[in-house]
Amino acid sequence: MDVVTTIAEVRAATDAARAAGRTVGFVPTMGYLHEGHVSLMEAARGDCDLVVASIFVNPLQFGAGEDLAAYPRDLPRDLALAEAAGVDLVFAPSVEEMYPRPVLTTVTVDDITARFEGASRPTHFAGVATVVAKLFAIVGAGRAYFGEKDWQQVCVVRRMAADLSLPVEVVARPTHREDDGLARSSRNVYLSAEERAAAPVLHRALRRGVELIEAGERDPAVVEAAMAELVATEPLVLLDYAAAVEADTLVSPAVLAGEVRLLIAARVGAPRLLDNVGVTVGAPAP
């Protein structure tokens, strides 16, 4: 596995691969890798000839007062995990390499960024869309792998790539969970033992929402209230939102139908944790 820090080195490697008829798979991360990241790298390894992963804590997607400086980092461990997952090339640039001058050009995706994570973190998705557009421009044509765990991010990146005609196929992969259902996240490291014990209520609430829909409930407000009620049983978990929305648009429908996504976010001690699940709503029972 090669580790490079410059844009020119990544371009040389990916251009040479494509020129030789090889496909390129790309996994963007902010490091502090866990099995969720590893599952994306393994999926890329299975599908593509050259697997590139980036490790870059992107300052643009952190708001003032967020955890940029404290964001957990461990490059040697990350490199060992990436190598074991079959990554060929790690791009670990400095902030200066990615942003040598003040950023005057940003990418904003309207509408689907207005609610949920965008409401809590107003500059977050412009930061994500901008760095992902840059990374796609650096790595070039191929497939890019993202986790469903950040569902709104998947929607934003897909839309950005389509709207800008970027030659990248965005592949979304299932959320990797701990045995008790907690979605793996680099931020789980911030949880105290008590908070860690309380956090799986988020996944239980999502499961409760799925059960209600599978039992025939079609009113999003009823599903959302049931999820919120379950989260309220854990005093350490402060709910931000629990929502039942159309999977692609993140719009709240009057009646649940088709591909639905249940989204949840809560503050558990210091960190804000996110989770979501998908459910396909069939025709109403006769």
Ligand code: AMP
């Ligand atoms: P991050 O390092 O948090 O920016 O995440 C990098 C990529 O890994 C993003 O596409 C995330 O959605 C994905 N990811 C994070 N956690 C998980 C998880 N538990 N399961 C699957 N993918 C994940």
